[in-house]
Amino acid sequence: MRNILLLILLLSLGIILQLTIIGRMHVLSGNGDLILVIVCAWASQEKANYLWLWGVVGGLVMGIVSAAPWFIFLIVYLILIGLSRHIIRKIWQAPLLAMFILTFLGSLLSYGLNYLYRVLFDNISTNASDVFVNIILPSTLINILLIFIIHPLVGYLSKFTREEISSE
Amino acid sequence: MKNSFPRTLQTIVIIITISGLIALALGGYFNPVSSWFQRVVFDAQTWFSNRYLAIVDFLTVPRDLVSTRQRNIELEAEVAQLQTQVIELQQKVLQTEILSALVDFARTNPEYSYTGATVIGRDPSPFYRYVIINVGSNKNILPGMPVVTEKGLVGRVDAVIAEAARVQLITDSESEVNITLPASNTEAILVGSTSGDLFLDLIPQDAAIQTGDVVLTSGLGGGYPANLIIGQVVSLRNLDYELFQQATIQPSVDFSNLQFVLIIVDFQPVDISPLIP
Numbered sequence: 220m221r222n223i224l225l226l227i228l229l230l231s232l233g234i235i236l237q238l239t240i241i242g243r244m245h246v247l248s249g250n251g252d253l254i255l256v257i258v259c260a261w262a263s264q265e266k267a268n269y270l271w272l273w274g275v276v277g278g279l280v281m282g283i284v285s286a287a288p289w290f291i292f293l294i295v296y297l298i299l300i301g302l303s304r305h306i307i308r309k310i311w312q313a314p315l316l317a318m319f320i321l322t323f324l325g326s327l328l329s330y331g332l333n334y335l336y337r338v339l340f341d342n343i344s345t346n347a348s349d350v351f352v353n354i355i356l357p358s359t360l361i362n363i364l365l366i367f368i369i370h371p372l373v374g375y376l377s378k379f380t381r382e383e384i385s386s387e
Numbered sequence: 388m389k390n391s392f393p394r395t396l397q398t399i400v401i402i403i404t405i406s407g408l409i410a411l412a413l414g415g416y417f418n419p420v421s422s423w424f425q426r427v428v429f430d431a432q433t434w435f436s437n438r439y440l441a442i443v444d445f446l447t448v449p450r451d452l453v454s455t456r457q458r459n460i461e462l463e464a465e466v467a468q469l470q471t472q473v474i475e476l477q478q479k480v481l482q483t484e485i486l487s488a489l490v491d492f493a494r495t496n497p498e499y500s501y502t503g504a505t506v507i508g509r510d511p512s513p514f515y516r517y518v519i520i521n522v523g524s525n526k527n528i529l530p531g532m533p534v535v536t537e538k539g540l541v542g543r544v545d546a547v548i549a550e551a552a553r554v555q556l557i558t559d560s561e562s563e564v565n566i567t568l569p570a571s572n573t574e575a576i577l578v579g580s581t582s583g584d585l586f587l588d589l590i591p592q593d594a595a596i597q598t599g600d601v602v603l604t605s606g607l608g609g610g611y612p613a614n615l616i617i618g619q620v621v622s623l624r625n626l627d628y629e630l631f632q633q634a635t636i637q638p639s640v641d642f643s644n645l646q647f648v649l650i651i652v653d654f655q656p657v658d659i660s661p662l663i664p
Contacts (some may be wrong), residue, residue, distance in 0.1 A: 343558065343580075
């Protein structure tokens with residue numbers, strides 16, 4: 220039950236902050252994806268529960284508020300959830316490093332798919348190298364910077380849901 | 388008799404002596420002595436007074452210092468609070484100026500009806516140039532309605548829910564606006580880009596366009612009302628081997644700082660897609 224409440228609370232707050240604050244923070248033409256960082260933070264916790272639910276809800280929430288196709292975010296977040304288990308097994312005892320890798324890969328995947336969709340289905344014509352330099356890389360950088368805020372917060376909340384705080 | 392005479396004599400002598408002393412004093416003969424006496428007395432009084440004041444200061448200064456520090460803290464808190472109020476009031480003044488400009492725009496363009504809205508968010512994806520406004524179907528907002536500010540065209544309503552709507556900006560890479568350049572009597576297409584820049588495409592090669600030319604909506608296609616300001620031509624690209632010229636536009640609206648917008652509610656966009664072969 221606590222996991223569900225935490226999911227609702229964190230993703231609701233995250234989407235509000237994403238639309239009002241993160242969406243207005245630009246580096247070149249890129250901006251961050253707070254929901255992706257939150258999902259990666261939760262997935263990088265060693266004993267996190269309801270991982271798939273976080274991926275599905277996060278993807279659907281982003282798909283609803285964004286003009287981008289809803290399935291892109293859903294696919295990206297579910298892939299990240301699947302990758303997280305493999306990465307955690309390979310990089311054990313280092314959740315922060317796992318989160319860095321997940322966020323980096325997730326950012327490239329998310330923005331890459333968005334760009335491909337626009338090129339293939341919306342028929343926009345643009346220089347791929349310009350997009351990579353001006354949008355994808357700066358957006359990835361913002362996501363990595365957000366790790367330093369989100370990771371400790373989610374880590375603390377994760378322990379809270381597992382009732383470890385009361386035993387400390 | 389013998390005892391009363393010396394006593395009487397003593398009394399007379401004393402009276403005479405005192406009278407003489409008074410007379411001498413009044414005559415000023417005792418001035419040096421009185422001056423010396425006063426100086427000694429006053430010096431002693433000054434010494435005692437200074438020591439007393441020093442002791443009083445020593446005992447009372449700590450209390451004054453504490454109260455002064457306390458008052459200083461109170462005043463600093465009051466200053467901080469007043470500074471916060473000043474900032475809030477400055478923000479309100481700025482918002483009032485923006486809203487006033489929008490009201491003036493609505494009054495000077497009475498041919499349409501407008502609904503005001505606040506921009507409350509931006510699209511999370513950097514590839515989509517959309518903003519979210521705080522009015523929706525509850526205020527009779529429909530998809531396709533043009534969105535403007537007093538400075539010019541902003542975009543078009545793309546999606547609507549009860550309490551909010553999503554607006555596609557003209558800087559979005561999928562946005563296309565039919566425009567006209569009155570200075571050269573030329574019509575072209577305004578397109579956005581992934582970087583948010585605005586370009587004119589399909590400009591005829593023989594069009595005499597110059598930098599600084601104003602760009603307005605033409606009304607063609609039925610997507611936007613005519614004669615809405617978009618911006619100015621900044622640069623041109625005219626290559627002989629290309630079919631059309633291209634130009635870069637500086638928009639009149641600051642899309643990075645959108646706060647309040649107007650939605651034209653009585654303009655019905657025309658869907659001409661069935662007419663396109």
